[in-house]
Amino acid sequence: MAKPGDNRQEEEINPNYQVDSATRRKAFRAMLGYAKPQRLVFLGVFFCAILAISADLLQPYLVKVVIDDNMLGDQGAGRVIGLGLIYLLLAVISMIFTYLQANLLQRAGQSIVAALRKDLFSHIAKQSMSFFDRHAIGSLVTNESSDTETINQFFTQVLLSIVRDGLSLIMIIGFMFLLDVQLALYCLVLLPLIAIIAVAFRKMLRNSYQRARTQLSRTIAFLAENLSGMSLIQSFHQEKEQVSRFSQRNRKYLKESLREVRATVIFNRSFDILGNLSVAFVVYLGGMAVFNSALEFGVLYAFISYIRQFFQPINQITQQWNTLQSTLVSVERLWRIFSVEPEVRNPKPEQAKELGLERVRGQVDFNHIRFAYSDDRDVLRDLELHIKPGEFVGIVGTTGAGKSSLVNLLARFYDVRKGSIQIDGIDIRQLKLESLHRIVGLVQQEPYLYSGSIIDNVRLFDESIDRDTVIEACRMVGAEQMIKRLKKGYDTLLTERGSGLSAGERQLISFARILVYQPRILILDEATANLDSHTERLIQQALNVVSVGRTTLVIAHRLSTVQQADRIIVMRSGGIIEQGSHKELLQQNGYYADLYHHATRGTAAGQ
Numbered sequence: 001m002a003k004p005g006d007n008r009q010e011e012e013i014n015p016n017y018q019v020d021s022a023t024r025r026k027a028f029r030a031m032l033g034y035a036k037p038q039r040l041v042f043l044g045v046f047f048c049a050i051l052a053i054s055a056d057l058l059q060p061y062l063v064k065v066v067i068d069d070n071m072l073g074d075q076g077a078g079r080v081i082g083l084g085l086i087y088l089l090l091a092v093i094s095m096i097f098t099y100l101q102a103n104l105l106q107r108a109g110q111s112i113v114a115a116l117r118k119d120l121f122s123h124i125a126k127q128s129m130s131f132f133d134r135h136a137i138g139s140l141v142t143n144e145s146s147d148t149e150t151i152n153q154f155f156t157q158v159l160l161s162i163v164r165d166g167l168s169l170i171m172i173i174g175f176m177f178l179l180d181v182q183l184a185l186y187c188l189v190l191l192p193l194i195a196i197i198a199v200a201f202r203k204m205l206r207n208s209y210q211r212a213r214t215q216l217s218r219t220i221a222f223l224a225e226n227l228s229g230m231s232l233i234q235s236f237h238q239e240k241e242q243v244s245r246f247s248q249r250n251r252k253y254l255k256e257s258l259r260e261v262r263a264t265v266i267f268n269r270s271f272d273i274l275g276n277l278s279v280a281f282v283v284y285l286g287g288m289a290v291f292n293s294a295l296e297f298g299v300l301y302a303f304i305s306y307i308r309q310f311f312q313p314i315n316q317i318t319q320q321w322n323t324l325q326s327t328l329v330s331v332e333r334l335w336r337i338f339s340v341e342p343e344v345r346n347p348k349p350e351q352a353k354e355l356g357l358e359r360v361r362g363q364v365d366f367n368h369i370r371f372a373y374s375d376d377r378d379v380l381r382d383l384e385l386h387i388k389p390g391e392f393v394g395i396v397g398t399t400g401a402g403k404s405s406l407v408n409l410l411a412r413f414y415d416v417r418k419g420s421i422q423i424d425g426i427d428i429r430q431l432k433l434e435s436l437h438r439i440v441g442l443v444q445q446e447p448y449l450y451s452g453s454i455i456d457n458v459r460l461f462d463e464s465i466d467r468d469t470v471i472e473a474c475r476m477v478g479a480e481q482m483i484k485r486l487k488k489g490y491d492t493l494l495t496e497r498g499s500g501l502s503a504g505e506r507q508l509i510s511f512a513r514i515l516v517y518q519p520r521i522l523i524l525d526e527a528t529a530n531l532d533s534h535t536e537r538l539i540q541q542a543l544n545v546v547s548v549g550r551t552t553l554v555i556a557h558r559l560s561t562v563q564q565a566d567r568i569i570v571m572r573s574g575g576i577i578e579q580g581s582h583k584e585l586l587q588q589n590g591y592y593a594d595l596y597h598h599a600t601r602g603t604a605a606g607q
């Protein structure tokens with residue numbers, strides 16, 4: 001079955017997946033934008049690098065001076081000791097500035113990534129529900145954690161290497177020419193050879209790198225999804241299957257990683273061999289020249305040192321190729337997420353309308369709405385529903401009829417495809433999301449709790465709501481006894497998804513939220529389904545207090561929950577098929593009456 005998310009999977013699986021270069025450039029530029037605030041730090045890194053490299057590269061030159069001008073000449077031992085001390089000083093300088101450079105660079109890199117992570121999270125948090133239908137949680141976790149980490153590596157490794165190794169290379173070539181132009185020219189003959197090797201390996205390294213990355217992200221995504229569904233896996237005794245599916249992915253990752261390592265090692269060794277050959281070459285040419293007294297011995301020594309160091313920066317830079325590749329992949333992936341505009345958006349300032357919380361009367365109009373999650377199937381078809389201020393409306397109907405979808409539209413988790421939804425005559429798309437969510441309070445089918453204390457879960461981390469208000473709300477919904485039984489009472493830390501609490505207890509907490517926030521329009525989606533009838537009655541009482549003068553929509557499978565409603569809406573496959581009060585519906589003797597008789601007969605039989 002093709003789900004909307006499958007495309008993304010396809011892109012991740014296919015290592016040759018490419019976006020056009022304009023997009024890639026745009027993405028890359030956007031990422032570099034994050035480096036801007038750090039430019040002073042980068043400048044500092046640059047200076048430290050220059051100092052450290054200069055101190056490093058002066059060392060062989062110093063030895064040459066000792067050999068040619070002092071040891072072989074006839075000046076005193078005092079100068080040799082002096083030069084020795086300078087050598088030591090250079091080593092210390094190199095150490096200090098390398099340390100400073102590494103420190104500054106990490107600081108810049110980590111700050112960039114911290115900013116990026118924050119923006120990514122707030123971008124994701126802004127997305128509409130359709131975004132989460134399309135993106136697997138596991139891969140979003142990968143985006144937040146490892147993709148941003150790769151970008152850190154770009155700044156701390158790739159950029160560093162380009163600056164440090166690039167500078168070293170230039171300075172080494174400079175020193176070589178300073179020592180002996182002819183020998184230096186001979187050495188430069190090697191450059192095209194190096195280029196050929198680098199290009200030949202480039203594609204191979206890139207492919208193997210990307211394949212390994214793809215496997216890793218799939219493994220992580222698999223892990224994340226499994227961890228959140230562990231109870232399901234265990235209850236169906238799927239551990240073995242899942243473990244084998246996991247080890248299958250893990251094996252693939254291992255294979256690809258090994259292949260990548262092999263490619264890198266072969267590449268590095270080829271470079272080493274080339275390096276050794278060049279040393280032999282210099283020793284041969286230079287040695288002959290020394291024999292013929294055309295070259296001083298000290299110069300030859302320094303030359304050999306430089307040619308050895310010559311390959312190191314080149315090797316380093318080419319090794320960064322991998323990291324650069326993975327940065328590009330990560331940047332593209334992040335960019336794809338960043339470029340998703342939330343479907344549900346705040347109104348443009350010129351179209352925005354104000355609706356103060358106190359002034360809301362609570363009239364709700366669904367005007368000929370049509371809605372679908374995907375293009376192939378309408379979930380709600382031309383639905384018309386008008387709710388008077390303060391009306392208590394019950395919604396019942398078959399599973400999958402579109403009840404939750406209807407109320408989710410009112411909370412603007414999604415937007416209608418056609419028609420409009422109005423509150424007090426104002427299209428909800430013209431209201432700021434923040435004020436809409438203050439006006440409309442929703443208790444969902446599966447209430448979500450955050451990691452945090454009970455107090456924070458009720459007030460949603462809003463410190464302006466004081467503790468007593470929260471405790472009062474919990475008392476009103478009858479959650480007090482349950483909370484008092486917990487070890488730390490109201491300060492008990494709940495874990496994500498509220499484990500440690502039963503489904504009903506979780507629902508009580510979300511009811512307390514409603515009491516604290518007092519929205520003008522109240523929606524309960526199967527909110528009392530998990531409660532025993534005693535607790536449900538408690539909630540009902542609390543709600544009766546809160547819902548006075550408030551528009552209330554209650555979705556329920558248990559008909560008794562909505563029997564008292566001013567009006568009951570009966571839904572079936574995306575439309576309203578009957579409506580009226582309990583009595584009226586029974587008189588109509590239609591679908592509702594059927595349901596009702598079925599239910600009462602069921603209870604009678606059960607007793």
Ligand SMILES: Nc1ncnc2c1ncn2[C@@H]1O[C@H](COP(=O)(O)OP(=O)(O)OP(=O)(O)O)[C@@H](O)[C@H]1O
Nearest residue numbers: 133373374379398399400401402403404405406445
């Ligand atoms: N996130 C989603 N993405 C795609 N389709 C969805 C999504 N949520 C619901 N649907 C589909 O929309 C239809 C209506 O679902 P909805 O959740 O509104 O039903 P419901 O009346 O609330 O059912 P229930 O009584 O089981 O809660 C269903 O056919 C369902 O498959």
Ligand SMILES: [Mg+2]
Nearest residue numbers: 403404405445
């Ligand atoms: Mg539902």
